Amino acid sequence: MNRTCLAVILAAGDSTRMKSSMSKVLHPVAGLPMIGHVMKAVASAGISDVALVLGRDAETVAKAAHTDEVNVRSFIQTQRLGTGHAVLSARDAIAAGFDDILVTYGDAPLVTAASFAAARAELAKGADVVVIGFHTGTPTGYGRLLVENGELIAIREEKDATDEERKVTWCNSGIMAINGRKALEILDKIDNKNVKGEYYLTDLVEIVRRDGGRAVAVDAPEAELAGCNNRAELAVLERLWQERRRHEIMLSGVSMIAPETVFLAYDTQIGQDALIEPNVVFGPGVTVEGGAVIHAFSHLEGAHVSAGATVGPFARLRPGANLAVGSKVGNFCEVKKAEIGEGAKVNHLTYIGDAIVGAHSNIGAGTITCNYDGINKHVTQIGANAFIGSNSSLVAPVSIGDGAYVASGSVVTQDVPADALALGRARQETKPGRATIIRDRALALKAAKKAKD
Numbered sequence: 001m002n003r004t005c006l007a008v009i010l011a012a013g014d015s016t017r018m019k020s021s022m023s024k025v026l027h028p029v030a031g032l033p034m035i036g037h038v039m040k041a042v043a044s045a046g047i048s049d050v051a052l053v054l055g056r057d058a059e060t061v062a063k064a065a066h067t068d069e070v071n072v073r074s075f076i077q078t079q080r081l082g083t084g085h086a087v088l089s090a091r092d093a094i095a096a097g098f099d100d101i102l103v104t105y106g107d108a109p110l111v112t113a114a115s116f117a118a119a120r121a122e123l124a125k126g127a128d129v130v131v132i133g134f135h136t137g138t139p140t141g142y143g144r145l146l147v148e149n150g151e152l153i154a155i156r157e158e159k160d161a162t163d164e165e166r167k168v169t170w171c172n173s174g175i176m177a178i179n180g181r182k183a184l185e186i187l188d189k190i191d192n193k194n195v196k197g198e199y200y201l202t203d204l205v206e207i208v209r210r211d212g213g214r215a216v217a218v219d220a221p222e223a224e225l226a227g228c229n230n231r232a233e234l235a236v237l238e239r240l241w242q243e244r245r246r247h248e249i250m251l252s253g254v255s256m257i258a259p260e261t262v263f264l265a266y267d268t269q270i271g272q273d274a275l276i277e278p279n280v281v282f283g284p285g286v287t288v289e290g291g292a293v294i295h296a297f298s299h300l301e302g303a304h305v306s307a308g309a310t311v312g313p314f315a316r317l318r319p320g321a322n323l324a325v326g327s328k329v330g331n332f333c334e335v336k337k338a339e340i341g342e343g344a345k346v347n348h349l350t351y352i353g354d355a356i357v358g359a360h361s362n363i364g365a366g367t368i369t370c371n372y373d374g375i376n377k378h379v380t381q382i383g384a385n386a387f388i389g390s391n392s393s394l395v396a397p398v399s400i401g402d403g404a405y406v407a408s409g410s411v412v413t414q415d416v417p418a419d420a421l422a423l424g425r426a427r428q429e430t431k432p433g434r435a436t437i438i439r440d441r442a443l444a445l446k447a448a449k450k451a452k453d
């Protein structure tokens with residue numbers, strides 16, 4: 001589409017019902033503030049300009065909305081006088097002159113580029129106002145779309161509707177596209193003569209018709225238009241988002257045994273033929289390459305898992321964990337800011353932090369990289385083909401050379417050269433018969449106690 005477009009995002013609400021110390025649009029869905037989701041939809045629709053209409057937390061919201069792809073200007077709506085008034089807060093941006101003005105809400109994060117495109121397509125065909133509507137079994141609270149002979153004639157707000165009009169189940173989502181060349185002229189005609197005493201954006205439908213223009217409604221799925229007024233609705237948005245994204249990811253060739261138990265972040269990327277077992281949680285910043293397996297109950301955040309690598313069950317990958325091809329991080333292991341080399345194995349009960357583990361090295365059960373001295377973090381370097389015996393503590397900064405062995409139970413405080421064996425533990429002493437003496441002494445003590453009682 002080569003028409004220019006300004007998206008006006010309304011986000012000046014007080015968010016009273018969220019009962020929150022921050023603006024509603026900053027609350028995350030899939031790890032990204034709601035306003036960020038709206039911005040992503042705007043950007044992927046190829047819209048170049050955004051006017052944000054803000055109230056509380058204006059600076060923080062503007063920051064959360066920032067993206068390099070879109071030119072964003074903020075406008076403060078000092079008084080909440082209604083959606084029509086809110087759009088006019090962005091008067092300067094609208095006056096710059098765009099073919100299309102698209103109004104959308106900051107608290108409706110599931111909206112897609114396709115819906116924006118559908119609304120704008122009607123403008124291109126000559127409509128002056130396009131409303132995105134949805135059919136719902138629970139219309140209470142929404143503006144109703146009133147249609148006569150297939151034409152949209154008005155939007156009636158719940159409070160202003162007659163009993164008959166309230167029975168209508170086709171509702172206004174709030175998303176509206178307006179002919180940009182007429183926008184200011186018609187927006188300025190909105191008044192506040194209604195039950196709520198607000199400037200209703202929805203009045204535009206009747207206004208353009210009065211002027212001989214055309215208003216149109218297009219349909220979109222209800223699940224895409226859901227908004228958020230309180231925490232319960234926030235949880236519903238999260239569920240809807242997760243369902244949609246899991247479905248997309250599965251259709252792209254990823255297997256999930258119990259998709260309803262897998263939680264994705266807004267930016268989770270998973271390659272074809274990867275398998276995600278039940279109860280896996282992805283925080284932001286995770287990429288999983290094709291053919292990798294994430295076993296049950298693992299938690300990943302800011303991590304990269306290469307092709308053919310396996311994670312878990314019960315593994316935690318924290319930011320900066322980078323697993324090379326065919327590597328393995330097993331049960332009850334935590335990996336943070338560490339490279340796990342090709343084919344390397346970190347199998348059981350281990351913490352690897354601030355470390356580099358070379359290709360094909362084996363890290364024994366219970367190994368800990370002691371990366372923190374209470375003040376600073378230090379790096380542990382392990383070469384290729386090294387073998388770290390179980391229950392070793394590698395006190396960083398320290399390096400273990402290629403092919404070196406560390407004996408089980410060692411506390412390694414000095415560098416170990418390539419192909420060396422490091423023993424960092426007390427030598428074993430064995431005393432023949434000593435166990436019998438200790439046991440007999442304990443039994444005698446127990447017998448004496450019993451005799452006394």
Ligand code: UD1
Binds near residue numbers: 011083086173
């Ligand atoms: C609005 C629509 C209604 C639609 C519903 C969909 C109007 C008059 N009504 O009703 O037809 O079915 O949305 O959810 O448009 N806002 C501001 N400044 C204001 C007023 C609102 O920024 O002065 C923002 C709010 O933060 C919110 C959005 O605009 O994001 C909608 O406002 P709200 O008061 O919730 O409108 P509704 O009464 O729900």
Ligand code: CA
Binds near residue numbers: 227
């Ligand atoms: Ca609302």
